[in-house]
Amino acid sequence: MTDTNQTLLRTPLNALHAELGAKLVPFAGYEMPVQYPAGVLKEHLHTRASAGLFDVSHMGQAFLAGDDLGRALESVTPADVVGLKEGMQRYGLLLNDQGTIKDDFMFSRLVGERDLYLVVNAGTKDGDFAYIAEKLRGKATLTPKPDRALLALQGPKAGEVLERHSPGIDQITFMKVVRATIAGAPAIVSRSGYTGEDGFEISLEGRDAERVARVLLNEPEVLPIGLGARDSLRLEAGLCLYGHDIDETTDPVEADLVWSIGRRRKEQKDFPAAEKIMAEIGNGTRRKRVGIRPDGRAPAREGTEVADKTGRIIGRITSGGFGPSANAPVAMGYVETAFAADGTEINLMVRGKALPARVAPMPFAPHRYKRAAKPTQSGATA
Amino acid sequence: MSETRYTDQHEWVRVDGDEATVGITKYAAEQLGDVVFVEVPETGRNLGKGGEAAVVESVKAASEVYAPVDGDVTAGNPALADDPAKVNADPEGEGWFFKLKIADKSQLEKLMTAAQYAEFVKGL
Incomplete structure (x- = not known):
């Protein structure tokens, strides 16, 4: 190295x-x-x-400028950008035309400023910036801040x-x-x-x-x-790592990130692959991202196959290791939807052995964000 | 009289008569970082030189521990299941992994002495 x-x-x-x-x-x-x-x-x-x-500092920072900027950015994300108030930040998914996940990112509207401030992942920043610039050509100008x-x-x-x-x-x-x-x-x-x-x-x-x-x-x-x-x-904290838990083979519904789709966006169905994604919200998907807790002490790493109790492979771990605060191994991954309920008993195939585990709620350590005192909308967290 | 030998996979082997105690070196423990899980071999298991004998996992990664010589396992360290951090605290003492009955003592001669291992680590 x-x-x-x-x-x-x-x-x-x-x-x-x-x-x-x-x-x-x-x-x-x-x-x-x-x-x-x-x-x-x-x-x-x-x-x-x-x-x-x-x-x-390796993450990608950029400013986006243009008229009707919210609508422009909404052409590549299902998040509610138009409705973002001044002084607020929001989590969004960058979708390709097929509705799978090109990246996840944060966008902010600073008080008294017209531009949007974006932060995207390090490994994807060059591709993201090229994609956003191309998709928003004529509507907005992206300026990376390396x-x-x-x-x-x-x-x-x-x-x-x-x-x-x-x-x-x-x-x-x-x-x-x-x-x-x-x-x-x-x-x-x-x-x-x-x-x-x-x-x-x-x-x-x-x-x-x-x-x-x-x-x-x-x-x-x-x-x-x-x-x-x-x-x-x-x-x-149950947060996705791009390139592992989400990528261009996963969509927002499978990834259990529907909370990041704005309510108005769902009604207007005006984001990439909106028909497909809205149908999935209604009908369900074949697989779903879930939390997984091994019963024993052995961590199950990324790539570990998940099996049902008969030995049939029903999914795969996408992030896994030892949780120091949980003081136990923790993981997340995708399983067939029939096995996605909390408490479902599964096996993890670690070094040729079937280790018992259970589907478990996330986060594994409680979020301790300092939220505004007033009552908020949904249970959405970023 | 016991003598300690070392492998290029960073295992140490303490030889006492026909029995060898095996663990990972201080260098290996430092490279791994905080150990959170150890799986030791069952008593009676026959191990071949260079074969996978045990598993050691830190917060971030899993690694194998290999058998330094042929032999039958006479004990796995039971303390590591509850307190895997012993591997970091005392890698060449209480953090031992397993003991085995050595099948062919001539295999020990190919392993490094303490001085040779120290040189080997310096070159990494």
């Missing part, structure tokens, strides 16, 4: 990762920290107990820590987004993340990123957290 490092891209925090003793690995074309000296287990538990700082960094500060102490460096920021609630100043640096801050915990995502100019990261790491509550713990945290 060291041979290819010369061709890998580096985030503005690369030197800081090395200084902190990170184990750096290739990920989505970047040299990224998979763990720091504390190790994945401690990093995971620390994030849930206090606060963790993640470098996610020079921007993105930090995530996650965990129950994230609010009080960030408040010290940006007075007032702790007032914003889940899925709100603002322009703010963090330790003197201009930033776009959203109250969201990928751990199931309360926390923030902080978009900065690349040149400010290392200084701001050092300021946050200097707080006693904060440890640097690598991609290893990022993965175990999001799996416990």
